[in-house]
Amino acid sequence: EAQVTQNPRYLITVTGKKLTVTCSQNMNHEYMSWYRQDPGLGLRQIYYSMNVEVTDKGDVPEGYKVSRKEKRNFPLILESPSPNQTSLYFCASRKGGNGRADEQYFGPGTRLTVT
Amino acid sequence: AQSVTQLDSQVPVFEEAPVELRCNYSSSVSVYLFWYVQYPNQGLQLLLKYLSGSTLVESINGFEAEFNKSQTSFHLRKPSVHISDTAEYFCAVSELGSNTGKLIFGQGTTLQVKP
Numbered sequence: 001e002a003q004v005t006q007n008p009r010y011l012i013t014v015t016g017k018k019l020t021v022t023c024s025q026n027m028n029h030e031y032m033s034w035y036r037q038d039p040g041l042g043l044r045q046i047y048y049s050m051n052v053e054v055t056d057k058g059d060v061p062e063g064y065k066v067s068r069k070e071k072r073n074f075p076l077i078l079e080s081p082s083p084n085q086t087s088l089y090f091c092a093s094r095k096g097g098n099g100r101a102d103e104q105y106f107g108p109g110t111r112l113t114v115t
Numbered sequence: 116a117q118s119v120t121q122l123d124s125q126v127p128v129f130e131e132a133p134v135e136l137r138c139n140y141s142s143s144v145s146v147y148l149f150w151y152v153q154y155p156n157q158g159l160q161l162l163l164k165y166l167s168g169s170t171l172v173e174s175i176n177g178f179e180a181e182f183n184k185s186q187t188s189f190h191l192r193k194p195s196v197h198i199s200d201t202a203e204y205f206c207a208v209s210e211l212g213s214n215t216g217k218l219i220f221g222q223g224t225t226l227q228v229k230p
Contacts, residue, residue, distance in 0.1 A: 004158070031216050033216065033217070035218075035220075040124070040222055041222060042119075042121075042205060042220035042221050042222045042223050043159075043205065043207075043218070043220040044220070045217050045218070048215060048216060048217065050216075056215070058215075058217060059217075090158060090159065092159075094216060103161045103164070104161070104216070104218065106151075106158035106159040106160070107158050108156075108157060108158045109156075109157075109158055
């Protein structure tokens with residue numbers, strides 16, 4: 001089954017404790033991205049990756065890092081989480097970049113709470 | 116830069132009644148248009164998209180949306196809703212020819228179908 005998986009699904013942590021949210025897709029997609037969803041704001045892009053070793057900032061990258069060492073994986077790293085990063089996070093992937101309007105496939109989401 | 120406005124945050128409606136979820140966008144360049152649906156505790160799923168051609172696009176579960184370039188709108192409609200349509204709906208745009216693949220989302224509209 002074609003899918004995007006994220007782990008963990010739920011996470012409660014404390015300020016400053018480094019964490020990683022994993023994302024993996026089994027569709028051999030080139031393009032992957034991370035979004036955060038906040039009430040009244042919809043989804044906003046954090047980072048995206050056009051292919052292995054190619055990443056770039058989205059609209060709200062502050063406080064986040066990513067890496068793309070393998071095509072299927074795109075982890076989101078919070079080096080020093082703060083309460084304003086409490087949110088619902090979605091990983092997404094699609095077949096290609098370069099302006100193609102391919103459907104983006106979304107993971108089930110990770111609900112992060114930082115106290 | 117693009118922006119998307121969903122004019123209603125919540126839309127309550129009775130089962131079998133018609134519904135319209137409104138979406139307006141702003142962009143200085145041509146865009147692709149999308150509607151995504153998010154069922155409770157799930158990720159986003161593509162409902163329908165407009166790329167080019169006929170301005171009326173349809174989904175497999177009875178929703179349709181019409182692209183109106185002069186009014187920069189992409190409203191979503193269904194003539195008769197079911198309880199199972201209860202979900203949050205997001206309108207999104209993507210810049211034509213963009214390399215980033217970024218989706219700009221509206222704030223979301225919660226459709227509440229009552230028996």
